[in-house]
Amino acid sequence: MPIARKRQVSLSDTKYYHCISRCVRRAFLCGEDRLTGKSYEHRRDWVEEKLLALAKVFCIDVSGYAVMSNHTHIVLYVDDNKAQRLTDKAIVIRWHKLFKGNWLTQKYINGDELSVSEQRMLADDIAEFRLRLASISWFMRVLNEDIARRANKEDGCTGRFWEGRFKSQALLDEAALAACMAYVDLNPVRAKMAETPETSNYTSIKKRIEFARQGKQPKSLRRFAGNSGANMPSGLPFDLTYYIQLVELTGRCIRADKQGYISDSQPLLARLQIEPDNWLKLTTQFTKVFHGAVGRKQAVTDFCEHLHKKRRANLTQSEQLLG
DSSP: OOGGGGOOOOTTOOOEEEEEEBBBBSSSSSSOOOOOOOOOOOOOHHHHHHHHHHHHHHSSEEEEEOOOEEEEEEEEEEEEEHHHSSOOOOOHHHHHHSOOHHHHHHHTTTTTOOOHHHHHHHHHHHHHHHHHTHHHHHHHHHHHHHHHHHHHHHTOOSSBBSSSSSSEBBSHHHHHHHHHHHHHHHHHTTTTTTTTTOOTTTTTTHHHHHHHHHTTTOSOOOOOEEEEOTOSSSSSSSSSHHHHHHHHHHHHSSSTSSOOOOOOTTHHHHHOOOOOOHHHHHHHHHHHOOOSSSHHHHHHHHHHTTTTTSSSSTHHHHHTOOO
């Protein structure tokens, strides 16, 4: 029986989550259907464009993504503090970018005078919108519903396009986050859809490499802030250069026809204290070896306690692979 989403999310433990959505029909989300010969490659544009557009509206950053033939991988960062800082008007404006709102929110935005009872009702609405704009469930709902409607219209059919629920994994520490991001970024290489990370279309790693060549970071993605520390600015707790180098080396090791070797002196692996052999397993089998929250023993224990879970999953795998 599926676990309720509220029992999978604990923002006090981590704000990073790995989300996976899969199609239910045989027809591809993207790519080419071998049986019919029809290409759905253009749908990758739909997903990437909508995903990055939603990140500008929600108080949720996209840290990584890969759009595959019949599923998507997304690593999200929930900035609930930002949602609390936004003014009431900013919250309503953002919500109206997603939905029309109601007569009350429209009246508020137009600057019309509100009665005392209307102000109370509006306050309740805004409080709900504020929660939703920092909700992974609402983010994925808006993303997947839009893609499903467009795909159903194009296919001339109705019914479910995605599985009933997307899957999510809490990434409880830096080791879990780095491994999951690399796993997501290398999906096309592992599936032999691309030879290298920089040629992996519709992935966060390709976008990051394109901007890195110009000495920049893409504004549409959560930025790399450097090694974690007390005075570290908001962002991913890794050095961008080291991360790109590690993903490149990992991609070469995954492909049998490429030469590549990951040494234990690789800066990012050394800081995270992950053995090279374990790193390769993490970045090729992440969703197979981990079901549910991912992190080292203490992080998993704290997470389960906060969500009142009796069973701590992944402890053996975490000790073996994450140390």
